[in-house]
Amino acid sequence: MTVRSTILSEIYKIAVAQKRDISTLHDDLPLMDSGFDSLCFAVLVAHLEDDLGLDPFSSAEEIEFPVTLGDFIALYENAART
Amino acid sequence: MQREHNLTLSNIIRHGDPTASPVCTGANGAISFADIVAGSGFGDDAFDFNDRSVLLATPDQLTSAIALIKLDGVARRVVLCLPDVSVRDVQAIAATAEVDVVVRTEDTSNVDLPGLRAVLARPIADATRSCPTGTRRTEWVLLTSGTSGTPKLVLHDLGSLIGAIKPSAKALPSTVWATFYDIRRYGGLQIFLRALLGGHSMILSHRDEPIGEHLIRLAQGGVSHISGTPSHWRRLLMSGLAGNIAPAYVRLSGEIADQSVLDALQAAFPKAGVSHAYASTEAGVGFNVIDGRAGFPAAMADAANDDVAMTIHDGSLRLRSSRTASRYLGETQPAIVGPDGFVDTGDLVELRGDRYHFVGRRGGIINVGGQKVHPEEIEAVINGHPAVHMSLVQGRRSPITGALVVADVVLKQQRRDASENPDALAEDILDRCRAALATYKVPTRLHFVAQLDVSASGKLVRSHV
Numbered sequence: 001m002t003v004r005s006t007i008l009s010e011i012y013k014i015a016v017a018q019k020r021d022i023s024t025l026h027d028d029l030p031l032m033d034s035g036f037d038s039l040c041f042a043v044l045v046a047h048l049e050d051d052l053g054l055d056p057f058s059s060a061e062e063i064e065f066p067v068t069l070g071d072f073i074a075l076y077e078n079a080a081r082t
Numbered sequence: 083m084q085r086e087h088n089l090t091l092s093n094i095i096r097h098g099d100p101t102a103s104p105v106c107t108g109a110n111g112a113i114s115f116a117d118i119v120a121g122s123g124f125g126d127d128a129f130d131f132n133d134r135s136v137l138l139a140t141p142d143q144l145t146s147a148i149a150l151i152k153l154d155g156v157a158r159r160v161v162l163c164l165p166d167v168s169v170r171d172v173q174a175i176a177a178t179a180e181v182d183v184v185v186r187t188e189d190t191s192n193v194d195l196p197g198l199r200a201v202l203a204r205p206i207a208d209a210t211r212s213c214p215t216g217t218r219r220t221e222w223v224l225l226t227s228g229t230s231g232t233p234k235l236v237l238h239d240l241g242s243l244i245g246a247i248k249p250s251a252k253a254l255p256s257t258v259w260a261t262f263y264d265i266r267r268y269g270g271l272q273i274f275l276r277a278l279l280g281g282h283s284m285i286l287s288h289r290d291e292p293i294g295e296h297l298i299r300l301a302q303g304g305v306s307h308i309s310g311t312p313s314h315w316r317r318l319l320m321s322g323l324a325g326n327i328a329p330a331y332v333r334l335s336g337e338i339a340d341q342s343v344l345d346a347l348q349a350a351f352p353k354a355g356v357s358h359a360y361a362s363t364e365a366g367v368g369f370n371v372i373d374g375r376a377g378f379p380a381a382m383a384d385a386a387n388d389d390v391a392m393t394i395h396d397g398s399l400r401l402r403s404s405r406t407a408s409r410y411l412g413e414t415q416p417a418i419v420g421p422d423g424f425v426d427t428g429d430l431v432e433l434r435g436d437r438y439h440f441v442g443r444r445g446g447i448i449n450v451g452g453q454k455v456h457p458e459e460i461e462a463v464i465n466g467h468p469a470v471h472m473s474l475v476q477g478r479r480s481p482i483t484g485a486l487v488v489a490d491v492v493l494k495q496q497r498r499d500a501s502e503n504p505d506a507l508a509e510d511i512l513d514r515c516r517a518a519l520a521t522y523k524v525p526t527r528l529h530f531v532a533q534l535d536v537s538a539s540g541k542l543v544r545s546h547v
Binding site: 017018030031032037038039041042043045046047050055057058062063064065066067068 | 293294313316319480486521
């Protein structure tokens, strides 16, 4: 699985577990409009650390907080390359 | 002669700068503090709260703010109840706090106290009517999380709550305070009182309000000073809407402020002073760190200070000040303040170079986005599942909410032998948690393990996050 598909599949899994209605996922989707709250994102970031071995939020020197889903995926794709 | 400066909220507002007319703004309305003092806050204007122990249980913060101002100085005791407290816990709180009147609105859904007098709070204080006032020292009771899940009741009064608030030379008349907190929590109440004492306007948050709408209100109200937990602030940064506001002062409290959130806030608000404060409902406000760095200078510990004495004992931060709560309500509760006058905060610190850094909490307490979670409460729910022998709930670090809850579970022997589908069983245990616990308390991962470490004293070995 690619980084992108791992992220998308985790988002769907968390939405089901937390009984959340989420928006149709696309790169321009603002995270705040996704239907996820902070707790959902925290769970997502933890699960991605388990799945991908990456936590760009904690490991990067200085990160720009992602605003759209595309930013979020790019943050992980960049971390996977380095 | 009547003493003019009896410390009540109404008196503080009355003695404010008469040329300023600070306003308190909620999600559904606004009113000047002066109109709150002049008017009536209750449907039954004539009801006398003198000597009463009052449960303040309105869903809306503005209604609570109005009622609180009206009750302070009149009621014997006011319990600041939060709308997310369960009906059962509200009953336990009312019994412990000897509540004899409930102030509520028609939207209050978590109060079922038959036999108790209920008085309706007005959503907007009615300035054409008035209600009784007084100058007594009202007891304020704040809720904080307890081991069993039922909140503990922390006793303060206005004096201990405003002890940390100093007149600020920097506060301009145009200062407008706001907080992402609920003002009925200690962190939010500090900001509300700061606005009130400084004679400044205040913009309240609202439960379930989308952050976009909240930010529009903050921008329209010209917010200049704003506080929240690191989790609140990360949420703002990830909303992409931080540019809508331009605060002069940004304050973090309630959780460990790490360097990345401090740096990100300074980058988002280059002109703002970014500071992080340490406070707890029991110990009160400890200190404020203004150098933009995580942790606090080691020199602050054991330094002589008029207001607060700080010491590190056995790895945890201890504070002594006039801002500490006096005690927990309830007969079986331990003392808050030790014999030496210090409060053991249970917050563990570690010396790195010339600074202390917070590393977690004693007793395994997990801080999820500013909400303290006692592992025992969650373990009790998991252990109630027929397949479970024992469990250990711990924190896992999160760069988004500070920590998350995870669980290690030991199954009963016969269930281990039965080779069930582990995923389905884990889901069944988690469903039980989802039904019984607030969302942030539900474990985000559940691992089956063969055994758990138990110490010589027979207790589960807990690490801390």
